[in-house]
Amino acid sequence: MTLDYILGHMNYWFFVILMMIGLYIVISYGNLVKKIVGLNIFQAAVFMLYISMGKITGGTAPIFPTDLQGKIQIDPNIVYTNPVPHVLILTAIVVGIATTSLGLALIVRIREQYDSIEEQEILDIDAATAHAENLAHGQAMGGRA
Amino acid sequence: MSAELQSVALSWQDQLPVLQIIIPFFAGPLIVLLGSRRLAWPMAFAASVAALVIAMMLLSRVIDGGFISYHMGGWAPPIGIEYRIDAANALVLVLIAAIAVVVLPFAKVSIAAEVPRRHHALFYAMFMLCFTGLMGVVITGDAFNVFVFLEISSLSTYVLVAKGASKDKRALTAAYDYLIMGTIGATFFVIGLGFLYMATGTLNMADLADRIALLGPNRTVQAGFAFIVIGMALKAAMFPLHHWLPNAYNYAPSAVTAFLAATATKAAVYVMLRFMFSVFQPEFVADSGVAAYIIGPLAVLAMFVASFIAVFQNNFKRMLAYSSIAQIGYMLLGISFFNHNGLTATMVHLFNHGITKAALFMAVGALVLRTGTTFYDRIAGMGRVMPFTGAAVVVAGLSLIGVPGTAGFISKWVLVQAAFDNGLWWMALAIMASSLLAVIYVWRVVEALYLKAPNPEAVHKEAPLMMIVPIWIMAGSTVWFGFDTSLTLGAAEMAATALLNGSSGLAEIATSAMQ
Amino acid sequence: METNTLIALAILLPILAMVGNMAFKNLPNIRDSFTLFCAGLTFASVLGILSNVGNGTSETIALFDVFPGLPIAFSVEPLGLLFAIVASGLWIVTHIYAIGYMRGNNESHHARFFASFSLAISAALGIAFSANMLTLFLFYEMLTVSTFPLVAHKGTPEAVRGAKIYLGILIGTSIALLLTGVIWTYTLAGTLDFTQGGILQGKVSGTLVPVLLALYAFGIGKAALMPFHKWLPAAMVAPTPVSALLHAVAVVKAGVFTMLKVGIYIFGIDFLAETGASEWLMWLAAFTIIMASVIAMQQDNLKKRLAYSTISQLSYITLGMALATSMGALGGGMHIAMHAMGKITLFMCAGSIYVATHKTEISQMQGLGRVMPITFGAFLIGALSIIGLPPLGGSWSKWLLMVGAADAGQQIMIAVLMLSSLLNVAYLLPIVGRGFFLKDTQNNAVSGIKESPLLVWLPPAVTAFGCLVVFFYAGQILAFLMPITGAAQ
Incomplete structure (x- = not known):
């Protein structure tokens, strides 16, 4: 395992570490809000995995320049980053926020009923x-x- | 270009796949926007009836072995999102839509009794979203779309479960637990998809299948497979991952439990099947040994442990929840046999168990309406005061055991046949032995309902017609599908053939069928 | 009329009787005569089938496929027809008896009782006319479920406990073992049709045959083979007409009938003889015959004693099948009819004693014979038929079974059958002796005990006479059953 290997897969190391931190929080912490935070970290790790895998070395934003008539100018020499993972993660972020807000709403109700969030x-x-x-x-x- | 040509040629019938989704999908927000409690139910009901009609039309078009591919927005796959309907998912679509149509009239009475009035409109909106999500999971041919629909249905399910809080505050913690577990499951699923996308660069299921087959042995794909199976196993409440289910089912409003028990876990099992057989090829799954060495033993454990726990419950609804875990074990066992009869058993049990559990959980709702709880000592003797509800419990209970003349018998028969096909005669005996546990837990309910003196605190009146009719539609269909198996078994066998051929095989069958 | 129509009538008329019972819930006279009317028509339909088909085999009527190539189907063959005649004929007698018994005893829930009763008869006839194992299994389970309310009828904790054992053992064995065996057979043979000479020949290797046979033998819990016999004594908490018709005729005979069907039409006698697969079953049946008789001797409760006697007698029929000779099978088939005649008499007498005196224990029956001469006379005849003395029906079937044992070269089995007869004498005749000859210590005659009402004593008298009659018609019955071994065809 060379240094190149370790550095070259940096995004994956971050992904794994972040994901494990998130899962650990979800499992081990007793505070319901902290569990939701852990869940968020866990999901954020997955977002990173997706976004980083769309990155192509030297790639630029996948926006095709247009000329004045609105015709697309495609330059075959320009390398574009894969936009699909970004789109996917946009959806996943929305889902994540919905989950977080629903979880917090539930916690509010739990606190009303149980008088505790532990x-x-x-x-x-x-x-x-x-x-x-x-x-x-x-x-x-x-x-x- | 081809997309344009196609959109010209489309007639309204070709738009059925998308109508299937958008009708209930728009019904939900519309109910919220109108905000009328009186309009909420009729709109939800109309939307689900429309969905059922569409699902049946779709099934009739694919039951002979073809498939329909619908390109969302005219974007051709694999770039665009594809809805793909064949015999396997058309059957599940019909099941889910039919359950929704039957459960909704029941819900009108049940929800009025169990949920505060001011929440009713929101409740039906959530119900519609949950329904849409489940239909979407089943109909779509795009892997990431599965995740999106899965989360639509899951998020609305958490809300629906939490609606039981006005009766028992534990509904809130149940919903919270379900949310945590469900989100972890869904995220695992997304991680798996990420790995697949990394290895193949596509998300269309058919396209994924082709490319995975071309890749050969690949560590990334294997990791993706593991994540997807575990994620879906969590959603399907596969045995050691079932922890969220008993509380969620127990404390949710009765109508919600009836709907979820019949559909939600079924959709997850379906997705599992789809991924294992259509996306990853059957050979890939067989090589991994997942079916034989992980799913199989866990399924057998589920059959025994969950049934055993069910035997010792003192609460009808909770007992049924544990029974569901055991019954999911049967479906997973069918997958683990990895032969034609096994998959047929899984598909047919998906359907048969759905209608059986819907009948039972609705009967629970009727009992809750009259007695307030579902503890055995409180529902004691109610079979005599509520003859129709009691008889429905008996009929559906027999189906749960697998007594001949009921739908449960058909699935058990095919499952045991599958065991013999693999030469596993001891497995056949184990399946039967676990049904004996079902005999005991069903017996305890029947004993409570009929052989005890009626509970004096309960309202001694038969449930209203709005409940009895849905209950008996479901209980009646457990008997009907115990005899007339041409629809269920026919579609299940077609589905099994298609699944065992893998996804590319699916297309080949379709073309050869058309020739 | 067409045979098909008659089969449909025979199975549906009891269901009509059930509907009638529920419709005329509060009109006892109309309800009971309507049921009697249906019972008469049912018997007439079965006789009509007899005159149409004789001892031949009718065309199979397949209704619809439940599994590919596996329909719900009916057909008539001699063994099933004999069972149907016995069940539907004795239904009429028992129904008359039940009216007298239920009214004489002031039992409750008459409508529910008679409705379940009719449904059970329908199931028994369905079993009799099944053309394949799937149909038979369907009606077999229907019979179990429909008789459950009858066993639990009294609603006392004791009745509920008995009913629990009843349902537990019958459903348990049938689902865990019988169904497994049936599905296994289907995977092996690809069919479940009852076929002359069996369907398993050449489909399964020799070592597996005993295992498969064990699934059937223990799975058919209704045949009360030890160790799955406990349900029968437990079911004795039911009102006596139920014990008489169902637990002496319909239910238990459905069990041994299924056993014979499986032996003859699924395995095939020759196949069993070739592989020797049924030898263990023969020994187990012999063990059950002796053990059940020994246990019967220790029972003081009259119905319990009769129940153990039934267990012992049922194993005669299982033994007949397990001998794997045609004579054995014929003897078994004939014993279905002969034992039914005798045992129903005994049970109806037990009920008659209960109606008149409310006594259930044998030790309390001193001197009762003198005040109830007809009941005890009928009991004596029934007992002698069970023991197998000429000129009573039971002697013929026992004779055939012994011939079958000799054919199979199993001399020990002949000894078992003879020993069993002696044991029968030992546990049945003392009851009669006690009734007629012992001094009554409790002065029964003085306390005003009379013979039971007409509707209660007449039916056992009729069936006792029947025991005598069938002795002289044994030849015809034998000739009628002949084709089941393939001999006459």
Whole structure:
């Protein structure tokens, strides 16, 4: 593994590290808002993967210049960056924002109902409710469900 | 150029694929814009009826083995987005649209009882978006488009699940968990697509298939495959990734659960099939060993563990949720057999289990309307006071077990045949043994409904006609499709043949069928 | 009339009776006579089929394909026709008895009871006329489900527990084992049609045949082969007419009938004999015959004792198939009719005793015979037929089974059959003896016990007489069944 290899795949290293950080936050943090933040980092890593793979060394923005009559002037010597991943990621960003806002809205409602945004506290409340239900309606799964 | 020629030649019938999507898609925002609670339901219903009619017309055109390729906006694939309809997805389209049409009248009563009035218009708008998303996932022939539609349906599903919060606040945490898990699944799927795009430079499914086949063994493609399968497995609630499902199904409003259980996981299984067989070639999947060594064992585990958990529930709705996980196990097992009968079983069970679970979850909704909850001790004896609802639970329950004369029997039969085709006679016995667990959990419901004294706190009245009719349409069709299998089994076999031939094979079949 | 129409009538008339029962829910007399009318017509249809087809085989009527090349289909052949005659004929008798019993005992939910009863008969006739294993399996499950409300009829915790065992074992075995076997057969042979000489010949290698046969033998839970026999004693919580017709005739006979069908038309007698695949089944059947008789002796509850006796007698028929000789199969087929006649008499007598005295335990029955002479007389005749003494029907089938055992060279089986007869004597005759000869310690005569009502004692008297009659017609029955072994064709 040469230095060239490591530097040459820089975007992938960033992608992997960022993605893992994001996933780690989602899994390990108890605060619901922080989980959403983790999810955002996770998604941002994917956006980076897409955008960086569209990049072609020496490529320029894929905008065809037009002359005064509006005719497209195509110069075969100019290398263009692949625009499709950008377009895709534009969509994915919209999806990501929708997810984030919905998640935050849910957190607001959860806070209203549970008076907490800490996962453990919420789980404890839910477990207590389930326990009360089991007492009232007969045991499920030996009282563990 | 060719796109222009085509757009001239298009008649309204050629526009059916896009109408399929845009009718419900526009119904959603329109409901919000009008903001009228009275108009919301009729508009949603009209849109889904239109979608069902279109889906049936599409199915009738492709059931003999052809396919329809629709170019979005006249842009020819692989650059443009393609909608591609063949027997496999036309059947799923009909299933989803039919479930929507049947569930909506039920939802009118059920939602009125379970969701605050001021949310009704928004609820139906979300329902329409969810419906659009699921239809879109199934109809599209463009891989990235699958992701977009998947997220449309998922985001609206999270909202729909959270709507159960007025009855039980745990709906909110269920929706939140579902959101986290669902987003991770969808993002995995996008990562997988990214790898595929990296290796092939295209996103059209048919085009992807051709190029992957040309590439030969390729680490990037393999990584993409892994991400896609795991992402979809999360959405489909494949056994160890099923954690979001029981709570989401349990705390969502009854009508939502009925719709989701019958459609959402089915769409995910369908996408999994499409990718495994049409995009990656069957040989590629077979070489990877995913079907035999990962999906198969996990499916068997799901059949037993989830059924076992279902047996010990004290809540009808939650029991059905676990049963769904087990039944998804059957579908995945069909895939893992990797033969014609196995895929037929998957496709036919997709349909049969959809209608069975829709009937059951709607019956749950009727019970909730009269008793307030779904705990066994609260629905006790209600079968005697609500004879039609109770009988529907029995009929659909028998279908869940796979008793002959019901739809569930047909799928189980084909699945066991597939096991024997592979010489796995012990697997056949395992399938049957897991149905015994179904006997037990269905029995517990029947016992509660019929053999206990009626709960004095409940309203002792049959559910309204608006509920009974949809419930019995579904329960009746479980019996109907237990005898008349020409539609279900016919389409499923056609789909299995097409899938096993891979995507390029798909086109070849189509051309040879036309000649 | 056309045979096709008659088959449809035979299966649909009981369903019409069921609908009638639900429609005339609150008009007991109209309801019961309507059912009786339907029962009569059903029997007439079956007899019509008999006069049309004789002991030949009718054309198969295929309704529609459920799986490719696998339709819901019906046809008539001698064994099925015999089963249909027995089931539909005894339905009339039992229905009259049931009216008397249900009214005499003030049982509740008459309409539900008779509706489920009619549906069960429809399922039994469907089994009798099935042309392939898929159709048979469909009606087999229908029979299980439709008899469930009958077993749970009383609604007491005990009845519910019994019904749970009943449903659990029957559905469990049929889905886990029988269905697996059926689908396996379909994958092997590509068909499930009942065909003379079997469909598996040359399709499956020798070592797998016993495994496949085991799936069938244990999967047909209704044949009550040990260790899957527990449902039958559990089902005895049902009202006695149910035990009489369903658990002595329709349900259990459907089980052994399926067993014979599988042996004769799926495997083929010759194929079984060639491969020796059924030898283990023969030993298991022999074991069940002896064990069930021994257990029967220890039962004090009369219906439980009769239930274990049924388990033992059912294994006669399984044994007949497992011997893999044509005489054995014929004896098995004939035993379906003979045992049905005898056992239904015994059960109806048990119900008659219950109606008159509300006694269920044998130890309480001292001296009852003197006050209920007709009931105990009929019981004696039924018991002798089960034991197999001439001039009663049971003697012939037992004789044929012994001949079959001799043909197969299984002398031990002859000994088993004879030992079983002795055991039958030991557990059946003391009941009669107790009734007629023992001094009643509780002074039954004084406490005003009389013979049960006419509608309750007449039917067992009729079937007891029937036991006598079939003895003299055994030759005809044998000739009628002959074609199932392929001998006459």
